[in-house]
Amino acid sequence: MNSITDKPKHFCGIVGIYSHKEMNIPGNLFYPLFSLQHRGQESCGIAYRRHGNLIAYKDVGMVGSVLSHYLHEDHPSFIGIGHVRYSTHGGNKLENAQPMIASCNKGQIALAHNGNISNSHVLKEQLIMEGSILQSTSDSELILHYLAKSKKSGFIESLLETFNRIEGAYSLVMIHDDTLIAVRDPQGFRPLVMGEKHDMTVFASESCALDILGIDHMREVKPGEIIIVNKNGKQSAFLTPGPCKSHCIFELIYFARPDSFIFGQSVHEARKRMGAYLAEIDKTPGDVVCAVPDSGNSAALGYSEHSKIGIDFGLTRNHYSGRTFIQPEPEQREFGVRMKLHPIRAVVKNKRITIIDDSLVRGTTSSIIVKLLKEAGAKEVHLRLSSPEIKCPCFFGIDIPTKEELISNRMSPDEIAHVIGADSVQFLPLEYLKKCVSNPEDFCFACFSGKYPVKVKDPEKRRKE
Ligand code: SF4
Known part of the structure; x- marks a missing residue:
């Protein structure tokens, strides 16, 4: 990770x-x-x-x-x-x-x-x-x-x-x-x-x-x-x-660059659809839509277009902050996020912010982002994720932590909102994610569904390898 x-x-x-x-x-x-x-x-x-x-x-x-x-x-x-x-x-x-x-x-x-x-x-x-x-x-x-x-x-x-x-x-x-x-x-x-x-x-x-x-x-x-x-x-x-095709859906959600075509489809367009479906099911929209840059940008655009709520830069990203010199201790992690992301006070002050990110793993970074937005004067922060809840590890080369560490295995969206300090948290349901890609039957969704496209032999051994 x-x-x-x-x-x-x-x-x-x-x-x-x-x-x-x-x-x-x-x-x-x-x-x-x-x-x-x-x-x-x-x-x-x-x-x-x-x-x-x-x-x-x-x-x-x-x-x-x-x-x-x-x-x-x-x-x-x-x-x-x-x-x-x-x-x-x-x-x-x-x-x-x-x-x-x-x-x-x-x-x-x-x-x-x-x-x-x-x-x-x-x-x-x-x-x-x-x-x-x-x-x-x-x-x-x-x-x-x-x-x-x-x-x-x-x-x-x-x-x-x-x-x-x-x-x-x-x-x-x-x-x-x-x-x-x-x-x-x-x-x-x-x-x-x-x-x-x-x-x-x-x-x-x-x-x-x-x-x-x-x-x-x-x-x-x-x-x-x-x-x-x-x-x-x-x-x-x-x-x-x-036995089947099993394209990794995370390429479209997060890994690939938005200007790429992956598995025959535009990454940007797929992410915009994820944002649009998030807007369709959202019961608590805010005053302004903001992205967690950069991977949340396309989904935030899709959310804004569909909801007709304006989009603005609530967070800026420092592209020169690097990463290797930051150690993964909690207090250093907060400093690392602050070095990388900074709220624009003029955008977020006194507003109900709908903040769009791509996924939630442990929830550690999201709690810092919510804190940053609230420190900058946001009235409410509603976190929307353009992917479903990650509940299962990956045995196909993607570094996802153990089931115990995954926050969605331990808490409901409301409990997560409480823990990270947000006013609400909502995920894109799996059935909607499938509507965002062409040929969903050709994709692997196992880290959300637990349905692995091949039988996983010796899962513990695989994770330790
Ligand atoms: S389990 Fe998740 S991360 Fe791993 S290949 Fe499948 S979709 Fe990708």
Whole structure:
């Protein structure tokens, strides 16, 4: 969990580029990685081929500080991958930063991975029993080990064998010698898009990372699809299909940037619909609608449009406050929120504020936000959440705390309002959330409903992994 914002956290963002003409691949990886910075701020890195060798550079820190030197240097290449990382799984150590590279009997491999291998404990035990020495706690290393161990004759067959034994929610890009490979898990939990422009094929976690390269011809990598790109062109192979599609609804609620298209739909438009439905069911509207920036912005607009209540900036966000130097102690958390968010007294004073946020996890940040608004003179604060009550943990790579820590497992909305000091709290019911997306049957809603799209084996073990 992000200790300051108290939100569910995803793990990573990935980018892969193949160009039929040599170009400064590291420089071209910089911009899409910069666009994906919201998906991971702990470490970042790139890997690319030069004169038949794989070169990798990675460090703890943000894209702007770790990789910007590549904008001023020329590194001609035709293939590269990049990664931004959120660190909870495996810890924030340089050895867990990606891409991960290896030389093995299959050649040189670099891998950047977003997501979570849910049977990693089984795979790890098996590797250790067979004598493998694991150098990191990252799931990506398991993939490299199984690829190296595969006895299949061709690399595509080895890929199919490896990924068909892996369970989980993942998207990844990989360099194998002079070939770029993209893989998406068979249930499509995590997003992955492919775009093409002139001589270039680009894969990225979100469409906003392709937009910055001026790419407008794009499509989703299909669930279970492996796309292989090299000098001979492009080809697809497919993993054994999953039981159903299971797109993570939190990509649309909170994770993705509003200008992205995720799972074939506009993130901004989906969030506006969530806000509109919140307004439709709201029995206690206020005088002014405000968002908790930035993830509440689109839903607040939708709420305002539907309710005809004006929207204003009740809170400003300091985009330069960073996060890593704040420790997760309660008193420091309040200071961290105050550094990040500040009320505009002229907007909130003597008003009944309808404040729109995307989700409520522990409730720790919301109580500070309510306090800030009331200190600034708000007459009433009504908190509206554009998602249902989070009641269950995620076993598919999203960092949500235990059932006991989730405030909605312990309290009703009225009790939560009392504890966080708000005048009322209301969530978007699940049946309304489903109306906000196209093809709701293709989504995972398990952290709200407890209905997991696959049977969860060894849930406790999975959470400790
Ligand atoms: S349980 Fe929730 S967070 Fe996890 S994949 Fe499903 S919708 Fe996403």
